[in-house]
Structures are given as C-alpha cells and as structure tokens.
Amino acid sequence: MEPKLGNFFIFRGKLILDEDKTDDKILYFHPKSEDVMIKSRIVGLSEAVINFTEDFTDEPCQYLYTTTTCQVFQVVEDNICFVMTVINDNKKSKCCVGLYQTILNIAYRTFCFFHGNCSYILKNNNSDYSCLSKYLECFFDSYLSTLSASSFNLLNAEGYMKFFCLEKNNFMRVYCSMNRLSSSFSDIACTALFFNDEIVWSGLHHSDMRILYYYVTKCLLPRSRETTNEAGTPKINQYGKFLHGPSDLSKDNKPTLPLVHICNGNEVVKSYHLVVYAALSSTLCMLVNGKTPPNEQWFRNIHDYLDVQQSALATDIYEEWISRKQENSSSPTYIYINGADFSSKRSNKSIVEPACSLIADMHYTWKFNESDYSELIVQHSHSDLWVVKRKDYDKEQFIVLTDSLNFSQISDELRNCNYDENFSLQLWD
Amino acid sequence: MAASNKICCKHFLKLSDKPLRFEPVNEVNQVFFDDTLGQVFAVRSGGTLGVVADSLDKKLYRSFRMQDKGNIIAMKFNPSLTVLAIQRSPKSVEFINFNEKNEPVEFSNYSQTCKNKSFMIRGFNWITTTDIAFVTDSGLELYQVVAEKQTVRSLKTHSAQVNWFCxxxxxxxxxxxxxxxGNVLYPFVFQGTQGIKLPRIEVEVAAVKPPSLVLFDRHVSLLELYGQLYLAVLNQKMQKSESSPITIVLYLINKDGPAKKLYILETKLPGNFALSSADNLIVLHHPATETCLLFDIALPGDSDGFGVTHLLPIIEPLPIQPYDIQLPSKDFKYDMCWEVISPESPYPIGLIARVFDALNRNYVAHRKSIETGNSSNDPFLPFSLILDQRDLYSGVFYKVFEARKDISHKYAIAVLSEFVRSLNQYNIYIGDFILEELITRLVDGNRCNEMSQLIERSVLGESKRLACLQLSLQNIYPRALHLAINMFSKENTGGPELIEIMLEKRQIISALRYVRKNGLADTISARKFLDAAVETNDPAVFHATFLFFEQRNLRLRGDPSQHHSLLSDRFAPGEQCDSYVSHFEKLFGCSSALHQTSIANN
Known part of the structure; x- marks a missing residue:
C-alpha cells in the first residue's frame, strides 16, 4: 500500500463560535462525503493541536505524526489554516513530512495562482467567507483529483522543475521567437515554453514558474493527453491547437480562460489571462494583459502565427532532445536539486525504492548540523545501496551507488565521476 | 533628413533634396528627356529662344540657341556632349556639332536618313561618342558620325521586325x-563598332486572340544590380485576371551566352508597376496603392529547384516620402535614401533579424575570402558593404538608443538578442560591448531571470569583463554571484581574480576545488585560505581547508614526523600559519587533521 491522501481541509482559526456553528468555521473539506460530525471533530482536533503547541514555542506547529497518519499544517493568511492528512498503512514505506509540506504549500500557491490569495478574494467579496468557501471548493475539488497515489511516492511530486537545457543556438532561436511573438502581439506580457514536461524557456520568475510548471505538467498536459487518446488520435498532436483558448477556430465561441495571478518575485500581484497553445510535443504558455480576454480574431491571428513556427521549433527541440537522451547511458544514477530556483535534473536511469525514500529523507528531513558545503554518505540498512549527498549552498546532488563498496571505494567512485564542474552550475548541463 | 525626421518612419524612399527644375511644357516650350545621359531638354520656340539641357549631374548642364527647323521628336547628346542628335521626322536624324565653348557650331548641320524610305525610326541611341544606333521598325542600323567631316558612315545593319526597344x-x-x-526579345551588345546579337529571350506571355502586341516597353526594364545587368519583365503570363498579383521575372544578361532566368519577385499586389533600381536594390512603384516595394536579390529566397529563386519584398510596401514641391513633368529622378534601421522604430523584429543575418553572412564570407585569399564565388560580395558588430553598435544601436530614450526595453532587448542570435549562428565572436548592452537592458527591464538563462546556456560566452559585470550586479540580483563564479571558472585566465572573489565571498571550498582542478595547489598561499576559513566560523570548512594544506605540504616536503620534527612544522615558518595550527587545536583538540584521520583509520 502506497501512502495516500486521507483528508484535506481548510478552516478559519481563532474563531470563537458556538459549538453548533462549526460549519462556518470549515471553509473546505475533502472528502465531501464525510459525516458533518466527523468533519468538525477532525477540524477541532487539528485546531486544538495548533493552539496547544503555541503555548510552548513561537514556531507554529507544522505537522503531527502518528503510526499510520501524517498530518501537515500551514497557517497561510488571516488565520486561515490548510491541513492535509496522509495515510500510510504500510510500515515499510515511510512518511516524508517535508514532501507533504511541499505538496500542501504548492496546493495553496496554485490556488493563489488562479484565484489570488484568500485576503484578495475576501476583499473583492465584502469579506464574505461563504464566497471564499465557494472559490476553494471549486478549485480544490478538481485539484485534489490530480493528486494521485503516485504523488505521494516521494520523488514524483517534489515540486521541482525540470529544465531542458538547449544548446545555445537552439536556445537563442527559441528565445528570439518568443521575443518576436510578444513584440508582434503586444498584449502578451510573458511566455514559457515546455517540451514534454521539461521547461525549455521561462520568462516568469521561478516562484511563479514553479506553480505554472506544476499546473501544466500535473494537470493540463495529462488531461489533454487523455482527451486526445479518447478521440482516437495519435499521442503526438499533428497540428497546433489551443489547450486554453478556442477548441474550434471556425466557430465564434468565446473561450473561458483562466485568470492567473503573478507576483514576479515581489509583492505586487498582477493578473493575466492564461492562453496555452500546443504543437507537437511543445506547449507554449502565454500570459496576456487585458481587462477582458482576447477576442476570436486574436486567437485566429495567434494560431496563424504559431501553427507552422512552433511546430518547426518543436521539431528542432525534439532532434536535440532525442540525441541527448541517447548519450550517457553508462553514467551513474543521480539527481540534482537546486533550492534557489526549484529546478531539478536527474539521470536517464530512474531511481527506484528504497533509494527514493532514502533521498527524500536526506533531502527533506536530515538537515541537522549542515554547513553550506557538506557531503553525506548513507548506506541502506538492508542492501548494498549507497546514496551520496553533496551540498553546495542551495544545490544538492544525490548519487546512487548500488554495488557492494567500502568507503574508500566510494570515494574513488566519486572521484572518477567528477561532477564538480556540472555541480557548480545552476542548471546542470 | 533631420528636418523630416517625423515622417521618415513611414518611408524608405525619398525624392532628392535637389530636384531638377525646368520650364514646364507650354505653348512655346517643349521638353525632352534622354534617359541615357539623364538630360532634360527644355526647348523654347523651337530653340531660337534657347535650349537648356540640365541633369542632376551639373557637369552635363548646357545652354544654347539653335535654329527653329520645325517639330522635334527627340534629341540626345553624344556622351562627350560634342554632337547633338535631333530627330525631327520619322525617317531621319540630324546632327549639330558643338565647339569647346559648348556652343553649337554654325552651319554644322548634317543628317542621316534610315536605310529604306518605307522604314520608320522608332528611336536612336548614342552607343559611343561617335557611334549611333537607329532602331527602325525593320531593324537596327549602326552609323559612325564623323563630326569633323560632318559625315555619317553606315557600319552595320540587322534586319528584324521591331515593336519597341530599350x-x-x-x-x-x-x-x-x-x-x-512582342515577347521575343533580341539583346545586342556593342563592342567596338560591332553590334553582336545575343541569343534571344522568349518571355512567357498569355496568348491572346486575335494575336496582338501584349508585351510593351513599359513592362520591361534593364537594371544594373551588383555589377551585372538584369532584364526585369513584369510577368504577363501570371496575370490571369486584372486582380491577380503581379510577379516580376529577372533575367541575367550574359554577354557570352543565353540570358538566364534567375529570380522571380513576388509582389502579392495586382495592377501595374514601374521599376527602378538604387543601391543594388530593386524598387517597384505601385501606383494603385501609391507605395514602393523593395527587393534585394542578395537576400535568400525560396528556390524552385530549377535555378529560379522566388523573392519577397524585404520590407512592407511604403510610400515615397511626400515632397512639398509640385513636379512639372512626369520625368523626375529619384535619389534613393536607404535606411536599414531608422530611429523611428519599431520595425518588425523578424525583419531586423533578416537584416542581421544578411550582414553577418556577408561578414563571414568576407572573412573567409580574406583568410583563404580566394575571391569568393558569391557574386554579390564585391558589392556588399561589410559591417562588423562594432560598426553596428556604434553606428546604429548606440546612436538609436541614445537618441531615443523612449524605445522600450522590450524592443531593445528583442533587437539585441536577435543580433546575438545571428552572431552565434554564424560563429562570430561577440564583442563584450554588445553583451554588456544586452545585460544592462535585461537588468533594467527587471528580466534578470532571462539573463541567467542566457548565461547558463553559454549564449553570452565567458569573459573576465562580463564576469566582473555579474559581480557588480549581485546586490540587485543575488544569483549573479554564482553566475560570475561560473564564468570565471570557465574562463581560464580568471584564476587569481576568481580565487580572491571566492575567498572574499567565503566560498572557500569552491575556491579549493577550483585550485585543485586547475593544478594551482602548489603555489597558493595557505595563510590566505586559512584566514578566510576562520572567518566563516564554520569548523567543518576550517577543518577541510586545514587538511587540504597539510596534505599539500606533505606532498611537497615529505612527512615531517618521519624526520622527528614538530607537528607545527607541517607549515613552513614562511607560511606564518602557527596561529591557525593553534586554532585547529582549540577546535578539534589535536594539532593535525592528517594525524586525526590516520588515528580514525587505525
């Protein structure tokens, strides 16, 4: 049994209410089918834990760990508290609190990305909490459905972005065509280009990009793949089409576009319409200025502009991508994580259990006594598996060694694969 | 130019500032134009009140009187302006000699009729100072004018039924x-006194019933482009209906072979065009839209696989800049002014990108031909103006950006990055001044994120100067420090500076890694590193640094314990490291990291 989502709820803390009125307190609760009494009991318990621990420390309580569950808390704004409970019946696989905290944080940030933060919604709706509640319900009902069991399989949902570092001439072609696009369509404020689930180019600040990345790779693209598969068409789209935008350009139907809220690294939040266009394996996100969404003609113009051009770009990227995937099959299994820009990169070989759990623990949990530079070598208790973690400020590198080795052999191994140069780069290529 | 700055964004052509002024056609005044010498003749009262021959080239200015001998059809000077040929009847041309004072010589009046009385002279042209060609409806007649003897000698004739000529x-x-x-064209090339007939050119035209003349002289034009002569023909065949777009076919005229169909200009516009050329560019004037189209055969186009290249206009059609004088005659001359990038942007970025590519392609071809010493095969190269990035930076970017502070960062960044892309694509080393401008723009435009993506992908290259620029940016953009360190470490000559910077930034382990990788371990000062390591207040960093130098000294000088020396001798007195040894002892309770390790191993 993999760890799975037990419940997910949002409530208002520090409210003095009648015991009967706990309904107003709960802004959102998943699963919905849960009995009202049980809901309020669960919420009450969580609030009690948070309030109780406040007496002992200034740090807010972040999680509650039991033998079968792990509950993570995040008080976001105005005493609004997000809570997620993960159930883990399997004694062998462990819970990773750090990962769950990240998942919860991304859930909250994704909500803000699409709706603005809670105070913003309250401000626009006369501080009506039932209205906020509707927003939350509308968003999280569909969002939580994307949190599949595999999301809790440690490294699958670590919230780090994967970049595909193009060779410089190809990258410049992409960069310049993005510049041309936004100079031809002046209402396009910002663009980001994906190839499969890797970022080729991003014009957004990494804190916003991280959310967009999560949304595109975990929600939008899987959903679009499902619909194309159902329609019986091949997996690779033959022609460019809008994923957010009109599905049929010949009809004059106004598409509903998501409004996204971008902070660009500072506090000022700006809203844009999110238009997404896919051609072959590439996905282009465009953030469009304007009080109202663009009209039909605009979409037609964009389609005419992008159709051939983006397919051509995608083909070039594919060629580089395929040639890159073929090389370095003999290199060891590794993963890089850069905490500064939430990027990650891993070897072509996939990382399997128990290395996965070990890395998750080394990354999220074992942060004791750590200096800016460190090296940590861990052996798995029941196998010949070794994991080496090297840390350089925000960057972490994990190397998985599967042979039976002693310490000096490990250091030989590490010396042989000299990662230093790559490691010192932010996007390791 | 300066005065008309406001409107020149909408034009790439303007009429000459110095127009040619002449008396308009009226009851007493006749006007003739010789397109060969570019002379305009204004003839008052048949010449008795004066003839003024003027041209944009003021050396060709003449003013004289002559007898009125009746109606004039055409008049043309020979190239040395010593003989004036005047056609007054369809059958003959008369000649007037001019003396050194540029006055007509009295009584020097002789003439030449065409070979046959039934022929009609369609026109004439001076081929040399002495030779003149009459084109009649029945062929070509070549004559030699012997001015001193006032005689004309027939040289050669070619018979053909002629519709028109150019x-x-x-x-x-x-x-x-x-x-x-009218679609069978015979080119003649004149060499010496010979008129050599070249292979004919058959222009494809749509058949008409009953057959009649469809190709007129207004449809063709002879243009010199990049030193070679082209015949431009408005494509009649394509013109299925009045509204279908016109294409123009360019034939390269070969003096020793058949003409070659090389280019097709796609105008995408219907209706009539007038053609001219300037600066090796083809200018098509489209009266219906009152705009001009520019074509350049040196730019790449789509080949049809049979040696014909289809070209598109290099810029959107634009009108000629309006001029505030009324020109009295249809015969006016253009003085073309070609601006690549006007301060009055924005031009589409895609167009600018093509200009950069063309410039850089020529630059590379030029460099190659210098290096190999071979003249390149590119026929356009001798006519290309070779601009390098410094010319463009100082002549265009810098000037435009200085003059127009209102140009958005977005536009400037788009232009500069197109330039960098083009330079990278043609493998041209990019000067720091271009990259600095781009980086400054990105930082000012709050687009540091883009800058780091460009640097991480080595688009901007690695140089000491750029690394220092990154260092200076770290207050605005913290990641710039790491970018700088990466740049320094890739740029091989940056060693000492890089180590200094890393020590200053307390990145001692990075510095040691760099030292080890570049084989500098034997020469660096232990004291400097240990001092920086103490400053970090991180015992692990200090331990690692201490161990590094102990190991180094052991390698350099051998094991002192073998020589019964004191442990503190691990550092030579000159290294002044005693205080660090005691610091180590204080932290770890042992005076040697090496010793410690060996105990642990045992």
Missing part, C-alpha cells in the same frame, strides 16, 4: 522586341 548605356546592351506578341 537600351542600357553602361553595359551597352540594347534589346529589341520582335514578334506579334
């Missing part, structure tokens, strides 16, 4: 239109 002076090419449709 002539280009510099290449001495004359083209006769023959055939019922």
């Amino acid at each position: 002539y280009e002076r510099k290449h001495s090419i004359l083209i006769l239109s023959t055939g019922i449709l």
Whole structure:
C-alpha cells in the first residue's frame, strides 16, 4: 500500500463560535462525503493541536505524526489554516513530512495562482467567507483529483522543475521567437515554453514558474493527453491547437480562460489571462494583459502565427532532445536539486525504492548540523545501496551507488565521476 | 533628413533634396528627356529662344540657341556632349556639332536618313561618342558620325521586325522586341563598332486572340544590380485576371551566352508597376496603392529547384516620402535614401533579424575570402558593404538608443538578442560591448531571470569583463554571484581574480576545488585560505581547508614526523600559519587533521 491522501481541509482559526456553528468555521473539506460530525471533530482536533503547541514555542506547529497518519499544517493568511492528512498503512514505506509540506504549500500557491490569495478574494467579496468557501471548493475539488497515489511516492511530486537545457543556438532561436511573438502581439506580457514536461524557456520568475510548471505538467498536459487518446488520435498532436483558448477556430465561441495571478518575485500581484497553445510535443504558455480576454480574431491571428513556427521549433527541440537522451547511458544514477530556483535534473536511469525514500529523507528531513558545503554518505540498512549527498549552498546532488563498496571505494567512485564542474552550475548541463 | 525626421518612419524612399527644375511644357516650350545621359531638354520656340539641357549631374548642364527647323521628336547628346542628335521626322536624324565653348557650331548641320524610305525610326541611341544606333521598325542600323567631316558612315545593319526597344548605356546592351506578341526579345551588345546579337529571350506571355502586341516597353526594364545587368519583365503570363498579383521575372544578361532566368519577385499586389533600381536594390512603384516595394536579390529566397529563386519584398510596401514641391513633368529622378534601421522604430523584429543575418553572412564570407585569399564565388560580395558588430553598435544601436530614450526595453532587448542570435549562428565572436548592452537592458527591464538563462546556456560566452559585470550586479540580483563564479571558472585566465572573489565571498571550498582542478595547489598561499576559513566560523570548512594544506605540504616536503620534527612544522615558518595550527587545536583538540584521520583509520 502506497501512502495516500486521507483528508484535506481548510478552516478559519481563532474563531470563537458556538459549538453548533462549526460549519462556518470549515471553509473546505475533502472528502465531501464525510459525516458533518466527523468533519468538525477532525477540524477541532487539528485546531486544538495548533493552539496547544503555541503555548510552548513561537514556531507554529507544522505537522503531527502518528503510526499510520501524517498530518501537515500551514497557517497561510488571516488565520486561515490548510491541513492535509496522509495515510500510510504500510510500515515499510515511510512518511516524508517535508514532501507533504511541499505538496500542501504548492496546493495553496496554485490556488493563489488562479484565484489570488484568500485576503484578495475576501476583499473583492465584502469579506464574505461563504464566497471564499465557494472559490476553494471549486478549485480544490478538481485539484485534489490530480493528486494521485503516485504523488505521494516521494520523488514524483517534489515540486521541482525540470529544465531542458538547449544548446545555445537552439536556445537563442527559441528565445528570439518568443521575443518576436510578444513584440508582434503586444498584449502578451510573458511566455514559457515546455517540451514534454521539461521547461525549455521561462520568462516568469521561478516562484511563479514553479506553480505554472506544476499546473501544466500535473494537470493540463495529462488531461489533454487523455482527451486526445479518447478521440482516437495519435499521442503526438499533428497540428497546433489551443489547450486554453478556442477548441474550434471556425466557430465564434468565446473561450473561458483562466485568470492567473503573478507576483514576479515581489509583492505586487498582477493578473493575466492564461492562453496555452500546443504543437507537437511543445506547449507554449502565454500570459496576456487585458481587462477582458482576447477576442476570436486574436486567437485566429495567434494560431496563424504559431501553427507552422512552433511546430518547426518543436521539431528542432525534439532532434536535440532525442540525441541527448541517447548519450550517457553508462553514467551513474543521480539527481540534482537546486533550492534557489526549484529546478531539478536527474539521470536517464530512474531511481527506484528504497533509494527514493532514502533521498527524500536526506533531502527533506536530515538537515541537522549542515554547513553550506557538506557531503553525506548513507548506506541502506538492508542492501548494498549507497546514496551520496553533496551540498553546495542551495544545490544538492544525490548519487546512487548500488554495488557492494567500502568507503574508500566510494570515494574513488566519486572521484572518477567528477561532477564538480556540472555541480557548480545552476542548471546542470 | 533631420528636418523630416517625423515622417521618415513611414518611408524608405525619398525624392532628392535637389530636384531638377525646368520650364514646364507650354505653348512655346517643349521638353525632352534622354534617359541615357539623364538630360532634360527644355526647348523654347523651337530653340531660337534657347535650349537648356540640365541633369542632376551639373557637369552635363548646357545652354544654347539653335535654329527653329520645325517639330522635334527627340534629341540626345553624344556622351562627350560634342554632337547633338535631333530627330525631327520619322525617317531621319540630324546632327549639330558643338565647339569647346559648348556652343553649337554654325552651319554644322548634317543628317542621316534610315536605310529604306518605307522604314520608320522608332528611336536612336548614342552607343559611343561617335557611334549611333537607329532602331527602325525593320531593324537596327549602326552609323559612325564623323563630326569633323560632318559625315555619317553606315557600319552595320540587322534586319528584324521591331515593336519597341530599350537600351542600357553602361553595359551597352540594347534589346529589341520582335514578334506579334512582342515577347521575343533580341539583346545586342556593342563592342567596338560591332553590334553582336545575343541569343534571344522568349518571355512567357498569355496568348491572346486575335494575336496582338501584349508585351510593351513599359513592362520591361534593364537594371544594373551588383555589377551585372538584369532584364526585369513584369510577368504577363501570371496575370490571369486584372486582380491577380503581379510577379516580376529577372533575367541575367550574359554577354557570352543565353540570358538566364534567375529570380522571380513576388509582389502579392495586382495592377501595374514601374521599376527602378538604387543601391543594388530593386524598387517597384505601385501606383494603385501609391507605395514602393523593395527587393534585394542578395537576400535568400525560396528556390524552385530549377535555378529560379522566388523573392519577397524585404520590407512592407511604403510610400515615397511626400515632397512639398509640385513636379512639372512626369520625368523626375529619384535619389534613393536607404535606411536599414531608422530611429523611428519599431520595425518588425523578424525583419531586423533578416537584416542581421544578411550582414553577418556577408561578414563571414568576407572573412573567409580574406583568410583563404580566394575571391569568393558569391557574386554579390564585391558589392556588399561589410559591417562588423562594432560598426553596428556604434553606428546604429548606440546612436538609436541614445537618441531615443523612449524605445522600450522590450524592443531593445528583442533587437539585441536577435543580433546575438545571428552572431552565434554564424560563429562570430561577440564583442563584450554588445553583451554588456544586452545585460544592462535585461537588468533594467527587471528580466534578470532571462539573463541567467542566457548565461547558463553559454549564449553570452565567458569573459573576465562580463564576469566582473555579474559581480557588480549581485546586490540587485543575488544569483549573479554564482553566475560570475561560473564564468570565471570557465574562463581560464580568471584564476587569481576568481580565487580572491571566492575567498572574499567565503566560498572557500569552491575556491579549493577550483585550485585543485586547475593544478594551482602548489603555489597558493595557505595563510590566505586559512584566514578566510576562520572567518566563516564554520569548523567543518576550517577543518577541510586545514587538511587540504597539510596534505599539500606533505606532498611537497615529505612527512615531517618521519624526520622527528614538530607537528607545527607541517607549515613552513614562511607560511606564518602557527596561529591557525593553534586554532585547529582549540577546535578539534589535536594539532593535525592528517594525524586525526590516520588515528580514525587505525
């Protein structure tokens, strides 16, 4: 049994209410089918834990760990508290609190990305909490459905972005065509280009990009793949089409576009319409200025502009991508994580259990006594598996060694694969 | 130019600031134009009240009187302006000699009729100072004018039924239109006193019933482009209906072989065009829209696989800049002014990108031809103006950005990055001044995120100067420090500076890694590193640094314990490291990291 989502709820803390009125307190609760009494009991318990621990420390309580569950808390704004409970019946696989905290944080940030933060919604709706509640319900009902069991399989949902570092001439072609696009369509404020689930180019600040990345790779693209598969068409789209935008350009139907809220690294939040266009394996996100969404003609113009051009770009990227995937099959299994820009990169070989759990623990949990530079070598208790973690400020590198080795052999191994140069780069290529 | 700055964004052509002024056609004044010498003749009262021959080239200005001998059809000076040929009847041309004072010599009046009384002279052209070609409806007649003797000698005749003709002076090419449709063209090249007939050019035209002339002289034009002569023909065949777009076919005229169809200009506009050329560019004037189209055969186009290249206009059609004087005659001259990037942007980025590519392609070809010493095969190269990035930076970017502070960062960044892309694509080393401008723009435009993506992908290259620029940016953008360190470490000559910077930034382990990788371990000062390591207050960093130097000294000087020396001798007295040894002892309770390790191993 993999760890799975037990419940997910949002409530208002520090409210003095009648015991009967706990309904107003709960802004959102998943699963919905849960009995009202049980809901309020669960919420009450969580609030009690948070309030109780406040007496002992200034740090807010972040999680509650039991033998079968792990509950993570995040008080976001105005005493609004997000809570997620993960159930883990399997004694062998462990819970990773750090990962769950990240998942919860991304859930909250994704909500803000699409709706603005809670105070913003309250401000626009006369501080009506039932209205906020509707927003939350509308968003999280569909969002939580994307949190599949595999999301809790440690490294699958670590919230780090994967970049595909193009060779410089190809990258410049992409960069310049993005510049041309936004100079031809002046209402396009910002663009980001994906190839499969890797970022080729991003014009957004990494804190916003991280959310967009999560949304595109975990929600939008899987959903679009499902619909194309159902329609019986091949997996690779033959022609460019809008994923957010009109599905049929010949009809004059106004598409509903998501409004996204971008902070660009500072506090000022700006809203844009999110238009997404896919051609072959590439996905282009465009953030469009304007009080109202663009009209039909605009979409037609964009389609005419992008159709051939983006397919051509995608083909070039594919060629580089395929040639890159073929090389370095003999290199060891590794993963890089850069905490500064939430990027990650891993070897072509996939990382399997128990290395996965070990890395998750080394990354999220074992942060004791750590200096800016460190090296940590861990052996798995029941196998010949070794994991080496090297840390350089925000960057972490994990190397998985599967042979039976002693310490000096490990250091030989590490010396042989000299990662230093790559490691010192932010996007390791 | 400066005065008309406001409107020049909408034009790439303007009329000359110095127009040619002459008296308009009226009851007493007649006007003739000689397109070979570019002279305009204003003839008052048949010449008795004066003839003024003027041209943009003021050396060709003449003013004189002559007898009124009746109606004038055409008049043309010979190239040395010593003989004036005047056609007054369809059958003959008369000649007037001019003396050194540029006055007509009295009584020097002789003439030449065409070979046959039934022939009609369609026109004439001076081929050389002495030779003149008459084109009649039945062929070409070549004569030699002996001015001193006031006689004319027949040199040669070619018979052909002629509809019309055109002539280009510099290449001495004359083209006769023959055939019922007018589409069979015979080029003649004049060499010495010979008129050599070249293989005919058959222009494809749509058949008409009953057959009649469809190709007229207004449809063709002889243009000199990049030193070679081209015949431009408005494509009649494509013109299925009045509204279908016109294409223009360019034939390269070969003096020793058949003409080659090389280019097709796609105008995408219907209706009539007038053609001219300037600066090796083809200018098409489209009266219906009152705009001009520019084509450049040196730019790449789509090849049809049979040697014909289809070209598109290099810029959107734009009108000629309006001029505030009324020109009295249809015969006016253009003085073309070609601006690549006007301060009055924005031009589409895609167009600018093509200009950069063209410039850089030429630059590379030029470098190659210098390096190999071979003249390149590119026929356009000798005519290309070779601009390097410094010219563009100082002549265009810098000036435009200085003059127009209102140009958005977005636009400037788009232009600069197109330039960087083009330079990278042609493998041209990019000067720091371009990259600095781009980086500054990105930082000012709050687009540091883009800058780091460009640097991480090595688009901007690695240089000491850029690394220092990154260092200076770290207050605005913290990641710039790491970018700088990466740049320094890739740029091989940055060693000492990089180590200094890393020590200053307390990145001691990075510095040691760099030292080890570059084989500098034997020469660096232990004291400097240990001092920085103490400053970090991180015992692990200090331990690692201490161990590093102990190991180094052991390698350099051998094990002191073998020589019964004191442990503190691990550092030579000159290294002044005693205080660090005691610091180590204080932290770890042992005076040697090496010793410690060996105990642990045992």
